[in-house]
Amino acid sequence: MKVLKLIIKNSGRHKLRSMLTILGISIAVISFCILRTVVTAWYVGLDAAAANRLITRQAVSFIFPLPYSYKEKIKSIDGVESVSFANWFQGVYKDKDNFFARLAIDAETVFDVYPEFKLTDAEKEAFLKDRSACIVGAATAKQYGFKVGDVVPIEGDIYPGRWEFVIRGIYQPRDKSTDASQMFIHWANLNERMTKEFPQRANDVGWYIVKIKDPSRAAEISQKIDNLFANSSAETKTETERAFTQGFISASSAIITAMNFLSFMIIGIIMLVLGNTMIMSARERTREYAVLRTLGFTSYHIAGLIFGESMIISALGGLTGLVLSIPMIKGIEENMPKGFFPVFTLEPITIVLALSSALMIGVFASIFPTSRAIRTKIVDGFRFVG
Amino acid sequence: MEKIIISIENVSKEYKRDSLSISVLNNITFDVQEGDFLALMGPSGSGKTTLLNLIAGIDQPTVGKIIINGNDIAKLSATSLAKWRSENVGFIFQFYNLIPVLTAFENVELPLLLTKLSKSERKKRVELALSIVGLGDRMDHYPKQLSGGQEQRVAIARAVVTDPAIIVADEPTGDLDKNSAAEVLTLLDRLNKEMKKTIIMVTHDPSAASKAHIIKHLEKGDLV
Numbered sequence: 001m002k003v004l005k006l007i008i009k010n011s012g013r014h015k016l017r018s019m020l021t022i023l024g025i026s027i028a029v030i031s032f033c034i035l036r037t038v039v040t041a042w043y044v045g046l047d048a049a050a051a052n053r054l055i056t057r058q059a060v061s062f063i064f065p066l067p068y069s070y071k072e073k074i075k076s077i078d079g080v081e082s083v084s085f086a087n088w089f090q091g092v093y094k095d096k097d098n099f100f101a102r103l104a105i106d107a108e109t110v111f112d113v114y115p116e117f118k119l120t121d122a123e124k125e126a127f128l129k130d131r132s133a134c135i136v137g138a139a140t141a142k143q144y145g146f147k148v149g150d151v152v153p154i155e156g157d158i159y160p161g162r163w164e165f166v167i168r169g170i171y172q173p174r175d176k177s178t179d180a181s182q183m184f185i186h187w188a189n190l191n192e193r194m195t196k197e198f199p200q201r202a203n204d205v206g207w208y209i210v211k212i213k214d215p216s217r218a219a220e221i222s223q224k225i226d227n228l229f230a231n232s233s234a235e236t237k238t239e240t241e242r243a244f245t246q247g248f249i250s251a252s253s254a255i256i257t258a259m260n261f262l263s264f265m266i267i268g269i270i271m272l273v274l275g276n277t278m279i280m281s282a283r284e285r286t287r288e289y290a291v292l293r294t295l296g297f298t299s300y301h302i303a304g305l306i307f308g309e310s311m312i313i314s315a316l317g318g319l320t321g322l323v324l325s326i327p328m329i330k331g332i333e334e335n336m337p338k339g340f341f342p343v344f345t346l347e348p349i350t351i352v353l354a355l356s357s358a359l360m361i362g363v364f365a366s367i368f369p370t371s372r373a374i375r376t377k378i379v380d381g382f383r384f385v386g
Numbered sequence: 387m388e389k390i391i392i393s394i395e396n397v398s399k400e401y402k403r404d405s406l407s408i409s410v411l412n413n414i415t416f417d418v419q420e421g422d423f424l425a426l427m428g429p430s431g432s433g434k435t436t437l438l439n440l441i442a443g444i445d446q447p448t449v450g451k452i453i454i455n456g457n458d459i460a461k462l463s464a465t466s467l468a469k470w471r472s473e474n475v476g477f478i479f480q481f482y483n484l485i486p487v488l489t490a491f492e493n494v495e496l497p498l499l500l501t502k503l504s505k506s507e508r509k510k511r512v513e514l515a516l517s518i519v520g521l522g523d524r525m526d527h528y529p530k531q532l533s534g535g536q537e538q539r540v541a542i543a544r545a546v547v548t549d550p551a552i553i554v555a556d557e558p559t560g561d562l563d564k565n566s567a568a569e570v571l572t573l574l575d576r577l578n579k580e581m582k583k584t585i586i587m588v589t590h591d592p593s594a595a596s597k598a599h600i601i602k603h604l605e606k607g608d609l610v
Contacts, residue, residue, distance in 0.1 A: 003499060009487040291483040294444050295497045295544075296472020298465055378444040379436075382479075 007308035025317025028270035033325035035263035041341035051215040055244040056208040059235035065204035084109035087206035091154035116174035123169030134165035137180035274365035282369035290381025299374035310366035318358025392418035397450030425598035432604040476545030480557035491525040515543035535566025
């Protein structure tokens with residue numbers, strides 16, 4: 001502690017160099033935080049996936065529908081607790097940039113399979129009673145200023161025509177991993193209009209959500225469901241919700257892997273930059289270290305001086321980067337296409353990783369100059385010309 | 387009877403440069419009495435700074451013994467030697483070697499940071515050392531705010547602040563003008579006479595050497 005003053009003074013000896021290094025570390029930490037937040041946001045669906053939910057979709061492709069008649073057949077399978085279903089409705093709300101997931105769901109069963117969407121009993125009842133109703137997630141309601149009773153006009157694309165839905169409830173997410181950006185409309189409403197306008201698309205279901213009693217039987221029940229519809233005109237593929245979500249993510253896995261790699265690459269680069277700064281500093285002070293050792297300071301003291309300076313610079317850079325990351329991530333979230341990532345926040349694990357990386361940079365950057373300084377003989381230190 | 391404080395016994399020093407072995411000191415033997423003021427003179431490359439470094443414990447002899455106050459310092463480990471130096475030797479260098487980011491007070495305080503003295507005790511000692519060298523009013527000045535002579539006086543204060551028995555000075559006036567050099571030599575003389583410090587000084591300057599009680603000449607690693 002007695003030499004702390006010297007460590008602090010040494011850190012500020014070359015103010016411009018130290019400032020630039022701190023700035024470099026800050027930028028690295030900001031980049032790391034942003035990239036990690038994107039990666040985390042990508043995987044948030046996986047975290048939200050329930051172990052007791054299966055997804056049954058058309059075996060050929062997700063874009064092909066399944067018949068509504070499968071619902072009761074699936075429900076009759078041993079181990080199935082409840083069955084719900086959904087269709088990707090999409091459409092445009094005022095502008096194409098106003099993106100949030102819009103799904104047609106089975107109002108009677110959706111809350112059995114998705115308990116993480118929290119509605120009051122009154123809202124639930126109001127939604128069930130009104131086929132033209134919709135419910136929206138709290139995040140979307142906040143973003144667009146929706147209130148219960150508002151009418152949401154949607155210009156249909158997958159399901160053509162103009163649609164209007166009255167908001168009867170705003171659901172709250174159970175936890176941070178729950179997507180609070182979705183909008184749910186009645187599948188019955190959709191089906192009614194399809195029956196009238198496009199009869200060939202009547203009774204189409206996008207996918208089934210199957211809640212099972214025992215998650216350990218997921219593979220067996222999935223097999224039973226798929227066997228049930230084998231050799232039919234709409235064969236099914238059933239998998240756990242996690243595997244289903246992972247299937248979506250895997251399409252972008254190369255990008256995610258690249259971002260992951262890049263986030264750690266940046267840390268590696270900045271480690272070399274700080275290492276270079278510390279090598280220069282230690283080299284310039286070779287004579288001073290010789291003086292200190294002559295006065296009785298040991299190699300441990302010298303190591304402490306270099307290590308301490310490296311840690312101060314890296315900690316300052318890490319903290320600055322972290323503090324700046326928070327508003328920057330908020331800004332990115334506000335400026336990216338709405339609803340692109342339902343959850344886009346700086347996770348505690350990212351903060352821990354960023355700070356640990358910054359401190360690790362400090363440790364690694366001090367190893368070589370420390371080793372060099374303590375291996376240099378005092379007499380050689382005095383002869384050194386920097 | 388005078389006490390022998392430093393005993394150099396058959397000391398030789400060789401440096402290795404690649405495959406070459408360069409002999410710097412050859413079989414040097416002499417004693418220094420407690421309270422002596424010894425000047426080591428000789429041309430460049432004669433080995434006087436190497437001999438000073440060996441006595442100060444910042445280098446090790448290739449062969450021979452350096453016994454100081456009864457301890458063979460050549461046998462001490464690096465850590466023990468560092469502790470020994472901090473307690474027994476004060477250093478004065480040609481180019482002062484003050485730490486530029488520390489004030490005169492903080493520079494003088496440096497060796498005391500290795501002791502168990504409290505902050506107030508350290509303060510008293512530093513103030514006393516700086517007042518001895520006549521810089522009591524410059525304690526908060528940084529080295530760049532001081533003249534060469536003043537910097538060297540701060541270095542002398544740093545050398546005496548731990549009250550070591552031996553002071554080694556390597557060309558202490560080599561970088562100073564005549565007046566500053568005279569001031570520094572007067573200080574060294576006072577330290578020797580009033581504080582009974584044993585001083586070993588390397589110098590090229592005959593007038594500086596004239597302050598010493600004993601002058602030893604080195605030539606190509608041999609005492610002549």
